[in-house]
Amino acid sequence: MVEASKIYHRYDKNSGYALSNINFIIERGEFVFLVGPSGAGKSTLLKMIIREIIPTKGILKVFGHDVARMPRHRVPYLRRNIGMVFQDFRLLEERTAFENLAFAMRVTGASNRDIRRRVPYVLEMVGLPDKADARVCDLSGGEQQRIGLARAIINRPAMIIADEPTGNLDPDISFEIMHILRMINLRGTTVLVATHDREIVDRLKKRVIHLEQGRLTLDEEKGAYAGAL
Amino acid sequence: MPVRYNGLLYACGEALRSLGRNKWMTIASVGVVVVTLLMLGGFMMVNLNLEYITENVKEQVEIVLYLDDESTLAERNELREKLLAHGSLEEVRFVSKSEALQRLRKQMGDVVDGYEGREDNPLRDSFELKTKHPELVGAVAEELAGYPAVADVDYGEATVEKLFAATRAVQLVGLILMLGLAVTAVFLIAHTIRLTVFIRRREIMIMKYVGATNWFIRWPFLLEGLMIGLLGAALPLGALYYTYQASLEWVAANNLMFLTLLPIPIIMGELVKYLLPLGTGLGILGSAFSMDQFLRV
Known part of the structure; x- marks a missing residue:
């Protein structure tokens, strides 16, 4: 699903490498944590997968396609297959939950009928069946992130990428969010979560890829955050 | 860049909404297009009639x-x-x-x-x-x-040459004025659209993450420019129509028979032929200028 071989990246010629010699393969249906301190290169790697940036060297294949060689007009279709979840949610705050989800569907050309059918179903999945008409700014942080999750899965992507999805949330709520991500994963969607939330990583016992100063230091099945130490 | 009916409706709605939101910039942009095209239209009227009179004299x-x-x-x-x-x-x-x-x-x-x-x-x-x-x-x-x-x-020929000289002078002055105004119009439209893009940058960013194509993102902005241009062309056309009608009536009322002016349908036909495409062209050009740097995937 995602195949990185000998990836290097630097933002400009004079700076050091933000990523160097990264190799891994993520298979369909996996649940993977990407951990490491701030500045380790987690976000850089995630941005590469959605082709916001292109590796300086090496090959990164997503769904079998080399992202560096992907023509610009194919990029939107790559992104429709990847649901993104952000630490700061990135929702349209003045609009309702329904509108936020409808917005993401409309972008892909979905009909109003599809939207009316799909949005309540997904809201139900993230446990907010009665919040369709609530404005996002009136929801709590945990609820907002659930809407973020709902938006990530609304177009039935093959993979979910979450960048510090619990970074702004209390521990209890963080576990709820992780629980939803696991549910999504159980339905067959590949999930990749970048985090430095030690507790969550240790508790879920999933595959963990450690990054440190741009290098992949450890890649273990059923790993723990502490494994890096 | 195929757009479905749904998408087009969406784009039109978004364009209208943002025109309403940036009311003053919209008014300024439309205003400049109006002034530009009003001058162009005025010059065209004078010119076409000068040519017409010249032809008459020649014959x-x-x-x-x-x-x-x-x-x-x-x-x-x-x-x-x-x-x-x-x-x-x-x-x-x-x-x-x-x-x-x-x-x-x-x-x-x-x-x-x-x-x-x-x-x-x-x-x-x-x-x-x-x-x-x-x-x-x-x-x-x-x-x-x-x-x-x-x-x-x-x-x-002598009379004709004098008339030609007059026509040429009018054309030259008009052209210079209009070029200046057209540049201003494009600039202002570009600015209006840029403002819209700026106000909606968050929305645009999210659109990119959920996989909107460039054209899906661009259409509303393009339509916004187009609407500014169309409105900017329609208003002067109306104004020129009434002005010309009044001039014809004035000429008739004052018995100035030697001023044989072109009839309204011919003049308006010419004006529509030039002003509408020019207005929409200015609008599209204006939005095109502000779009590319912001809206790339």
């Missing part, structure tokens, strides 16, 4: 030989014989000064009252000539100037 008379008041009948007859025998002339017509005065009165109305008596008539007897080939007018006129009893030669 009416090609050469006029004014006769020396002092000349004798014999001299005049000799001239007449010569003209009739001239190989390049097709038509020779004598116009007496009283006939000329009558003609003038018909064109100008009461202005010429008071010149009733033959002695007071300031006009001169003349021969009006038509050449077989219009391009010979200049040469023939020069030749005839040396004939006996001829006081002065006037040929259509």
